[in-house]
Amino acid sequence: MVDISIHAEHIGKRYILGQQQRQETLREAISTTIRTPFQRLAKISGQRSNKQFFWALKDISFDINEGEVVGIIGRNGAGKSTLLKILSRITTPTEGCIKLYGRVGSLLEVGTGFHLELTGRENIYLNGSILGMRKRDIESNFEEIVKFADIDSFLDTPVKHYSSGMHVRLAFAVAAHLDPEILLVDEILAVGDAEFQKKCLGKIKDVSGEGRTVLFVSHNMNAIEQLCGSCMMLENGTIKRYGLEVREMVKEYLFGAEGCLKTSEWINRKDEFDNPWFKPLHFFLGDADGNNSIMPVNNDSEIYLYLEGDVKLLHPALCIGYAIYCDDGTLLYWSFQTDGLEENWIKLSKGINVLRSKIPGRFLNEGIYRIECIGRLHSGQWLFEPGRNAPPIFLTIQGGLSDSPYWMSRRPGILAPVMDYRGKSHVPGR
Ligand SMILES: Nc1ncnc2c1ncn2[C@@H]1O[C@H](COP(=O)(O)OP(=O)(O)OP(=O)(O)O)[C@@H](O)[C@H]1O
Ligand SMILES: [Mg+2]
Structure with a gap:
C-alpha cells in the first residue's frame, strides 16, 4: 500500500x-494561537x-x-x-x-x-x-x-x-x-x-x-x-x-479548455503590461495589407504578425518579438526584431510603433498554435515573459499542406515544410 x-x-x-x-x-x-480567545473579537472589529x-x-x-x-x-x-x-x-x-x-x-x-x-x-x-x-x-x-x-x-x-x-x-x-x-x-x-x-x-x-x-x-x-x-x-x-x-x-x-474562444487578436483594453519602455497595445495576425486573418488559415498562406506598441523610453537594446508553441506546449521558437545584423534592426522611435513579421507559408503543420508577444531588454530583464506573463493569440492552420496528392492530411512531425529538391539522373552503363 x-x-x-x-x-x-x-x-x-x-x-x-x-x-x-x-x-x-x-x-x-505561536503567539496567535495563545491569543485565540481574542481572535473573534479582532475579526468583528475588522468587519x-x-x-x-x-x-x-x-x-x-x-x-x-x-x-x-x-x-x-x-x-x-x-x-x-x-x-x-x-x-x-x-x-x-x-x-x-x-x-x-x-x-x-x-x-x-x-x-x-x-x-x-x-x-x-x-x-x-x-x-x-x-x-x-x-x-x-x-x-x-x-x-x-x-x-x-x-x-x-x-x-x-x-x-x-x-x-x-x-x-x-x-x-x-x-x-x-x-x-x-x-x-x-x-x-x-x-x-x-x-x-x-x-x-x-x-x-x-x-x-x-x-x-x-x-x-x-x-x-x-x-x-x-x-x-x-x-x-x-x-x-x-x-x-x-x-x-x-x-x-x-x-x-x-496553454490553450484553454475545449470550446473556449481562441482569438487571433489581442487588444490591450485593460491597460496591462505597462513598463517604462514598451507597452504593447495591439497584437494580431493578418495578411500582407494588415487585414485581420480569418481562422483557420491554410498552411500555404503567408501569415503576418503585427505588434503595435507605445515606445515610452528609447532603449538601445529593446527586443520585441514573439514565442510560438504547438498544442502540446512545446516551444517552437522565439523571434525578436533584433535577431539579425544590428544595422538591419528596425529603428524604433518614441510613440506608437508597429512591427510586422512574416511566418512563411508551407512551414507550420496543421494544428493550433499559441503565439505570445514577448519583450525584453538585452540585460535579460523581461518586460513580458514567454510562458509566464505575456499577451497570447492563437493561430489555427488547416489544409493546404502540399500540392502533392499524397499529403492531404496533417503530416507527421511538428513542422510541415515543403523543401526544395533538385536531382539529376544517371543511367548506369552510359
Ligand atoms: N502577503 C499577501 N498579502 C495580500 N495578498 C497577497 C499576499 N500574498 C499573495 N497575495 C495575493 O494572493 C494571490 C495569490 O498569490 P500567489 O503568490 O500565491 O500567486 P501565484 O500563483 O504564486 O502567482 P505567480 O504565478 O505570479 O507567482 C494573489 O492575488 C496575490 O496578490
Ligand atoms: Mg508564485
Missing part, C-alpha cells in the same frame, strides 16, 4: 485587500472597519502519495506560492488543516528560509538543524551543497551580500541535499542561468527517483511535462484539475 505524504483538508487563506502582509514567523504563529478580505486560496483538499512528483500550474495570482508557503509552514492557513508525513525541504521565494545576517556556511547548518538533522549528517552533505551552489569563495560572507542568483543557488542546494522526504520548489527556473536550471532539474529528477515526494511550481510547461507524474491546476485560489493527465492539463493551461 502507498503511504500518504501530504494531506490537505479544506485549506483557505484570506488576505486583507490592498495590505501587503508580512510573512508570519513561527514566533508570531466594523470595513476591511476588504480576499481569499488567495479557498477549499483546497488533496492527498499526495509518497514518491509522487506533482507539478503545480496556474496563471499569475492563482495561489501556487501561497499553497507552498502554507505547506512549508512559512504562513498559516486561515482555515483548514494540513498534515505532512516527513521532513520538508523547501525552495520558495528568495529571502525565505535564510537568515540574512548569517554567512552561507552558518545558514547551511541552521537549515539542517531546523530540518532536524544531526551535525554529522549535515557535515557529510556540506561539500556537495557548496559544490552544487558554486559559492565556495563566498561561503563565509553574510547572505545579505549575495546576488539573487547566488541566493537561489544556495537555497536550492540546501533544500535538495539535506535529505528531505518532501521537497517543495517554487519557480526556480525563473532565476539563475540556463546551466544552473538544468542542474536543478537534474537534481529534482534524482530526488524524485529516490522515492521522495516533490511539489514543483513552474510556468515552464516543458519542465512540468518532463518531471511530473501528476499535475494540479489552480485557478483563482481553487483546484481546477488534479490528476495524472499532465499533458492534457498543460494543453488546457
Whole structure:
C-alpha cells in the first residue's frame, strides 16, 4: 500500500485587500494561537472597519502519495506560492488543516528560509538543524551543497551580500541535499542561468527517483511535462484539475479548455503590461495589407504578425518579438526584431510603433498554435515573459499542406515544410 505524504483538508487563506502582509514567523504563529480567545473579537472589529478580505486560496483538499512528483500550474495570482508557503509552514492557513508525513525541504521565494545576517556556511547548518538533522549528517552533505551552489569563495560572507542568483543557488542546494522526504520548489527556473536550471532539474529528477515526494511550481510547461507524474491546476485560489493527465492539463493551461474562444487578436483594453519602455497595445495576425486573418488559415498562406506598441523610453537594446508553441506546449521558437545584423534592426522611435513579421507559408503543420508577444531588454530583464506573463493569440492552420496528392492530411512531425529538391539522373552503363 502507498503511504500518504501530504494531506490537505479544506485549506483557505484570506488576505486583507490592498495590505501587503508580512510573512508570519513561527514566533508570531505561536503567539496567535495563545491569543485565540481574542481572535473573534479582532475579526468583528475588522468587519466594523470595513476591511476588504480576499481569499488567495479557498477549499483546497488533496492527498499526495509518497514518491509522487506533482507539478503545480496556474496563471499569475492563482495561489501556487501561497499553497507552498502554507505547506512549508512559512504562513498559516486561515482555515483548514494540513498534515505532512516527513521532513520538508523547501525552495520558495528568495529571502525565505535564510537568515540574512548569517554567512552561507552558518545558514547551511541552521537549515539542517531546523530540518532536524544531526551535525554529522549535515557535515557529510556540506561539500556537495557548496559544490552544487558554486559559492565556495563566498561561503563565509553574510547572505545579505549575495546576488539573487547566488541566493537561489544556495537555497536550492540546501533544500535538495539535506535529505528531505518532501521537497517543495517554487519557480526556480525563473532565476539563475540556463546551466544552473538544468542542474536543478537534474537534481529534482534524482530526488524524485529516490522515492521522495516533490511539489514543483513552474510556468515552464516543458519542465512540468518532463518531471511530473501528476499535475494540479489552480485557478483563482481553487483546484481546477488534479490528476495524472499532465499533458492534457498543460494543453488546457496553454490553450484553454475545449470550446473556449481562441482569438487571433489581442487588444490591450485593460491597460496591462505597462513598463517604462514598451507597452504593447495591439497584437494580431493578418495578411500582407494588415487585414485581420480569418481562422483557420491554410498552411500555404503567408501569415503576418503585427505588434503595435507605445515606445515610452528609447532603449538601445529593446527586443520585441514573439514565442510560438504547438498544442502540446512545446516551444517552437522565439523571434525578436533584433535577431539579425544590428544595422538591419528596425529603428524604433518614441510613440506608437508597429512591427510586422512574416511566418512563411508551407512551414507550420496543421494544428493550433499559441503565439505570445514577448519583450525584453538585452540585460535579460523581461518586460513580458514567454510562458509566464505575456499577451497570447492563437493561430489555427488547416489544409493546404502540399500540392502533392499524397499529403492531404496533417503530416507527421511538428513542422510541415515543403523543401526544395533538385536531382539529376544517371543511367548506369552510359
Ligand atoms: N502577503 C499577501 N498579502 C495580500 N495578498 C497577497 C499576499 N500574498 C499573495 N497575495 C495575493 O494572493 C494571490 C495569490 O498569490 P500567489 O503568490 O500565491 O500567486 P501565484 O500563483 O504564486 O502567482 P505567480 O504565478 O505570479 O507567482 C494573489 O492575488 C496575490 O496578490
Ligand atoms: Mg508564485
